[in-house]
Amino acid sequence: MAVPRSHPRRESLLVREKLVRGLERGLVAREGLMAHGRGEAFDYLLGEATGRHARKALRAAAAVLLLAERPIISVNGNVAALCAAEAVRLARAARARMEVNTFYGDGGRRARIAAELERRGARGVLGANPESRGRLAGTSRSRGAADKEGILAADVVVVPLEDGDRTSALKAAGKQVITFDLNPLSRTARTADITIVDNITRGMDELARLCREYSARGAPALSRIVRNFDNGANLAACIREMTAGLRRQWIA
């Protein structure tokens, strides 16, 4: 259905339509729609803008990606539906490979997500080939799938919108974990090394841009950015931003 140009929630409604189309196209899981709604609520508290603390996390994430030996960008159904092109640009800017990861049942969803990424210019997308499929230690059979050449071999993984158990398993496997999570209280947000509390529809492209901007910097300068970032302190600051947002929007 057409969203009127004048609608006060137009942007948000258009994003919802993208996800519904993603469900129809077999990219998105039904549970992904609920997860999106949770993110929307937290984004609303942020004023639907990339805040100062998200920017700090984005800069640290770009530095970690450029310092990585084998970085991977993990893509699930919601990421594919909302920002496949941006994720492909990020992979290019960070010289990272891409891997499809689905949390909820498969039924061909992995292959469709990989095809969507390739349609947007990705090459050699991992995660859809059962022959190189391994498993993350400490996860259940159905939910721990990871590619032997991808996540299992990576040193740095970008896992936007990830499940808490999987994030813990990635950390236990010695990976550096970068995530996008609008809920600063989630287990993923607290477990990751760098948590970008931002909407992927805004933050993914910004991360790609920062990777390009920083690409000429040397390892010492990049390491300095990483050392100066404290994920716990940054999450606490995001929570303060949200409580202020709750009050501000009530008065508005």
Next chain:
Amino acid sequence: MAVPRSHPRRESLLVREKLVRGLERGLVAREGLMAHGRGEAFDYLLGEATGRHARKALRAAAAVLLLAERPIISVNGNVAALCAAEAVRLARAARARMEVNTFYGDGGRRARIAAELERRGARGVLGANPESRGRLAGTSRSRGAADKEGILAADVVVVPLEDGDRTSALKAAGKQVITFDLNPLSRTARTADITIVDNITRGMDELARLCREYSARGAPALSRIVRNFDNGANLAACIREMTAGLRRQWIA
């Protein structure tokens, strides 16, 4: 898929499954899954419990319902999937009729929701019969449908999880509006006369119980409860509860 008994988010996962089954059964709209996610996030900030301020709103709502001449309980897809039996109990306790209201496209959804309510013991459910269908002034053709014998003739309407435009149209039509909305900042929350900031899976049955408890009280006692309730002040208190929840859960 089976949710393990030990899972820390078991209750929440079981509710999600109910909604997904509701989608499969043609009761729930896909947009309803996203709306549920938004509610989950706010409920999380409330500590997933019915707070003091929700209880205050529930008591005022029970009093308003018992004082009403022609109360109506409006039921959409999410309500039907999550608490159809509770909504039927509320209608019985409040001597209210029930009306099906869907915000997103129809395609038989109204009839299926009515059938679900009747399966749970409701009689004479309105809103599924095109012959008595009218329209709320000030709403678009597709989204303003309301039954001439139901909402259009009612003095008090309970509209859980309602859209902001429709809530405004109900107020403009002179109705007293009671809503359940976990987002205290939403237009519906701010427009309704009584906003119960609580999860319908907890609050609906509690409202029915309060209607039974108050049923022997006279009009003066009930009116006193209503007069002592201030929706704006109560919403502000809910927001304070949520900001405290954000901080508490961060420390936990």
